[in-house]
Amino acid sequence: MADLSYKSEKGISKKTRKDLVVRSIKKKGFRVDRKGFGTINIDEKRIDEAVKYMNTDAEFAAFEAIHAILKRGVNIDGHENHKGRNYPSYTFAGPITINGVPGVVAVVVRKTTDNFYKIHRVLAPDGSEFVFPEIKKEEPRGGRGTTPLSGQLYEPISSSFNLSVAQNEGESKIK
DSSP states (O other): OEEEOOOOOTTOOHHHHHHHHHHHHHHHOSEEEETTTEEEEOOHHHHHHHHHTOOSHHHHHGGGGHHHHHHHOEEEEEESSGGGSSSOEEEEEEEEEETTEEEEEEEEEEESSSEEEEEEEEEOTTSSBOOOOOOOOOOOOSSSEEOTTTOOEEOOOGGGGOOOOOOOSSOOSOO
16 A cells, blocks of 8 residues: 655654654645545644654654555454443554565544544554664765755766866966
8 A cells, every 4th residue: 555665763852753744644635535434534633642652663654654544444443432432443454565664554543423543553464563674775876866954866066076276377386
């Protein structure tokens, strides 16, 4: 369902992570329509609550797949009285690949008068803990590259490789 590339964000606060997730989800929309189930809301309040319980980079990376899982994932579980809280919940799951490593994302939806995204988890295909793979750093190869902050492509300026200095008048002291 989703093939993701994600760079670990060690050292950033959960608030900053939440803000990044909200911006990403906002681009796709805060609602998902699931055929035969209805509209599922993924609003900022629910994202904030979910981020408080997330501890792994894989869980943050998987936010990019939430829409696809909710729309096309398999309904794998449901509870009429979720943890004794007097509301039903449903769990939708689907495959994911993060940095080339396969996994499974399970997304819990709380069903009340509306349907709300609750939380998600990432597991290895065998149900064990998903081990988050780091993106391997490539060695610089010269020529084109990307800027460190924006990731935008750049072309080196040919004059940056010119080791000569123009002389206006007179002789150079270097022979």
